[in-house]
Amino acid sequence: MSATRVFVARLAGCTVFDPAGDRVGKVRDVLVVYRKSDPPRVVGLIVEIPGKRRVFVSIGRVTSMGSGQIITTGLINVRRFEQRGGEVRVIAEMLGRKVAFDDGSGDATVEDVAIEQSGPSSQGDWAISQLFVRRPRTSASPFAKGATAFVTWGEVREKSTVGQAQSAEQLIATYSELKPADLANTLLDLPRERMFEVAGELPDGRLADVLEEMPESEQVGILTRLGDARAAEVLDHMQPDDAADLIAQLPSERGEQLLDLMEPEEADDVRFLLTYAPDTAGGLMTTEPIIVSADATVAEGLALIRRHDLAPALGAAICVTLPPYEPPTGRFLGMVHFQRMLRYPPHERLGTLLDLGLEPVTAETSAAEVSRILASYDLVSVPVVDENHRLVGVVTIDDVLDYLLPDDWRSHDGTEEVRRRAAVRSELKTGSIPLPGGKDSGHGQG
Known part of the structure; x- marks a missing residue:
């Protein structure tokens, strides 16, 4: 395997190829497991393949890592990835984590993680070799930043406080270039509490775009975690038809509270749309054409x-x-x-x-x-x-x-979605509309 040291944040979005040079997918995260004394060991990559499906690629299948691309043996288990106990996602769960220096010199925040291969290339393991951390800023100036340092795993210890949320700023920065639909899929792939945490730290407009790409159950879950004032701000940024669909899923009392807190003009549009049945043109339309x-x-x-x-x-x-x-x-x-x-x-x-x-x-x-x-x-x-x-x-x-596809269409793999859309086109021509149905299941770490 060719590579010496690779920083994980730079792997996000890197293209994965098979030996023939055909594109397999893109890296979304690196999976590690903790060990008692040694640094965490890399077990594989989480790769997004066509159809928005996340799959697990064992690190043993990776033959080259670097220069913005990753080469694999081409043998990939395409079953959907499901995180198991003891596994930790570096980007989703380690970046932004607080650590304390063993020498007592203070705390820092993890901003990036370097992984490195040890031993012969044919059988060497990949493990975390260094952490790139930033100390708290010492100046009150909003432009000041804390000092940075490279440290080994043994020079720091993870610091966690009961009830204290892990910072999501670094994760948000890592995924800043993702389109709303891709960011929504990324959030849905996180552990549930981590998803709520990251969503809560997104800017209002960005969160509104992401919510529009999520299933209604997850929209409601995230909005429920926000305070009324913040939730109303996010709804103001959403398209009126999407905001109306979301408010329709809430208890009527909270929905009315949020409408009262929204900008009057935006709230009027949403109230207008709520007067129509969801399976009519009025229930589907947007009120903001040119x-x-x-x-x-x-x-x-x-x-x-x-x-x-x-x-x-x-x-x-x-x-x-x-x-x-x-x-x-x-x-x-x-x-x-x-x-x-x-x-x-x-x-x-x-x-x-x-x-x-x-x-x-x-x-x-x-x-x-x-x-x-x-x-x-x-x-x-x-x-x-x-x-x-x-x-x-x-x-x-x-x-x-959105109306024709099943409620859980975002969780379907590419093949199933292609079949579904073909069925939609066929049945539209014959005058019958397909009914929602079918769920994808399974987990996969090959």
Whole structure:
């Protein structure tokens, strides 16, 4: 095996290849076991393979580690990883942990861990060789940082206080580049208490994005751990339809308390969505599409689509209405698709580019009918109007997929999810909608 010393935080996200050079997955963590006197021994890697499945790769299967990539023997057990007693995840559970120096010089926080191979490359073990730690800052300045040091495992001892939460800052920093869906999967893979702790330390906006990618049961669990004021702040950052779905799962008394603490404008949107049944267009829609007048130009429309905080599905088309331009708007005139705008000069008026063949649905239209419309006409979104033909929102393709897929779809492996989506497409064409069902199970450390 080629490598001498590797820092674990730098392994996060590294690509894993088989001997033929084909990509296997990405490293998400390193698994170690403690020993009585010697430093913890590395037993393997936690690798995310296609389908968001986390699997265990024994360290004995790793032939090369370094240069931003890892080479394995190609023999990987693809059963889902499940942590066993005595095993510790370095990134998820060790980074951010408090340690005390044996010489009595004080405490420090673990910011990274180095692992190193000992003995001949053919049979040598991997173990923790060094810890990169940071002492507490000695200045009151917010820009000051404590001194750092490299120490061996034998020079410090872990420090834990009953009831004291382990800092999650270092873990959050390690996963700062992950997309919300990937971070949500990472959190779901942590021990439950650690998941709550890390979620609680995420910034409001980041936590809102992550919650939108989680199953409702985990959303409720995390929100329950937050104080009312913090929970309301997070809900303010969520898309109104996602916030409404989450509040609908809470006891009515707490849901109303949180609505009272939210920003009035955001709370009004959520209350409006809660008036519709979840299996209708009104229950699926979002109330924040792009809405403009018929006199707006292509240049103005494209500028609105470029907003970095806009969901891709909402940027696929622009709604054109009479004033006012906030739902419920003036009379709905039509939609202009993004691709059509690209074919016309910047000064062209959007009112001349309307898709006159796209009929809106009403808020009471069934989710099944909305699904068939999106599939039949290859649409990314469909407008929703009230009895006076005023725009009240749009249903996007991601809203429909969340409705069609089973509640536990995030825990399914890639193969099962592919089969499920194929079934959804097939049954949409025949007019029948698949029922949620099926759970994945099993654990795997090969």
